[in-house]
Amino acid sequence: MMTAVFSDSAVTDETRRTLLFQGEVFVYAASPATTELIKFTRELISEAFGDLDPETAQHEMPVEDFAKLLADLKPRFIHHPRCKELLPAVIEERGCDLGQTYFDVPRLRTSTSNDYLVSGISYAFHPHRDCWYSAPFSQVNWWIPVYDVVPENVMAFHPRYFDQPVRNGSAGYDYAEWNRTSRVSAASHVRSDTRVQPRPEEPIELEPQVRVVPEAGGTLMFSGAQLHSTVPNTSGRTRFSIDFRTVHLADVRAHRGAPNVDAECTGTTLRDFVRCNDLAAMPEELALDYEARALAGVS
Template sequence: MVAVHFLDRALPVEEIGRLTLSGDLLVWRQLPALARLCETADAMLRDGLQDNDPLTIEARVPADLFLKRVRALRGRFKQDPAIAGAFKDALVATGLTAADSYWDPLQLRVVPSQNSHQGRRIMPLPAHRDNWGSNIGQQINWWTPLYPTSAQRTILFYPTLWAEPVPNTSADWDFEILKTLMETGKADSYPVLPVVTDEPPAAAAMPIVLQPGDMLAFSGQHLHGSIATEEGIARFSTESRTVTLRHVTAGLAAPNVDGHAPRVVPDWFQHMVDDTPLAAALCQAGLG
């Protein structure tokens, strides 16, 4: 049975792997590094959106201009060293070991409440497992809000489906195709990620309500998605994913019950200290 652990201290990295990769959700409350991150991100959002209240901006800015500004901010956010540094400090504060962990670039996630202001990657995501895309059983997702959330504006989990197969599009999704299309500027013609073919029952959904400064860790195997039904209020968050070699060599892995993507994708992950690729480390360890 999936459990939610609320934490105020670091855990040994082996414990983080054991708990998350068996389905538990971990929430660290009020990490100081995330307070720094939120302060930096808030200033960036106000500047980039040209508005003093990002949460309610949909009421004041036309959809096309809103999407243009958000897309520019997503690129700016991903490249900001202060934001990346604060997120890395927060990961280390949970007990994750940077020396043998690999992560992917931070993503600014903006989920508008109105259909008119939504676009590719700027919308509620359907239910999905991240592992359908990566095929890496040791992947751990890390998620934190930039502003307060509510049960109508947060991340959703389907814990009863942790080990239950659900119909999905993973067999027809290939990262190499998406990568090629991205390089040629034609990615809009291909799905961002594999998703369920039938939306799970609403009664199975469990929202996790967090505050700025909180960090959520969960396995990429968890079926999860987005909700943004609080009228006129957008959701802003950031996220990354990690793979820790100590979990790989220890044989820790979430179960694959329904993922059928044609390849493993270590390409997303770089070493948290020296940026070397995960693929090279797996090959060196005889695991690639």
């Protein structure tokens, strides 16, 4: 399959979602709302690292100290009330209906250079689809670099697999069980990561691949069904990025989204989503419907 990358496209959100569900990718330049978001994020990062340059601090700190710092910084960012104000502003700038669009908490991600820390709190993701992890097929992923990035420290898409099944371990993944046992232990995995996660169970051809390099504050949008991975970081600098996910209520109700070619997990992440305009929870009946469909093997 060929993937097209749309740059600063003026299409409507409905058209964009349709294209995303077909495997296309969208990228946007930094905007007032994303600039405010990364400004706030940089303030938290600078406060945590003190006099050290966050992008090069890995060269001056024992890895255990670096992991401990991230274990404090990342939850503070995720749960900071300011994020619940900034994210809807970012989403609104992209033409989304705030009364119909739901978002989950933003994650602050790090990718350290030269295998310094690639497990636990700074996990380097193998090729995967988010829908292997119980994400709905209507999910749209948003990715925003906090500082400038280069091809050697971004993520890679593997578009030939968008509509091609990959044998994987998603059948053994249950989202509720992951939240109960594995998510809370992330910071304890420093030298290696023993948590069982869905991954390919057959060889994956990583080339050809697509790497998109937005400016700091730029936004990359793609379907949660895209097969993507963390690029082995050889840049010499730690990459900091923000990601979060959205779903549109009409898509969730209609089970409209990308095709399910190989996900067999159970549970759903839908309860993590709140409505942009008032932070109301996703209707419980929709989460129950998705769980029932997952157990029945229906996407």
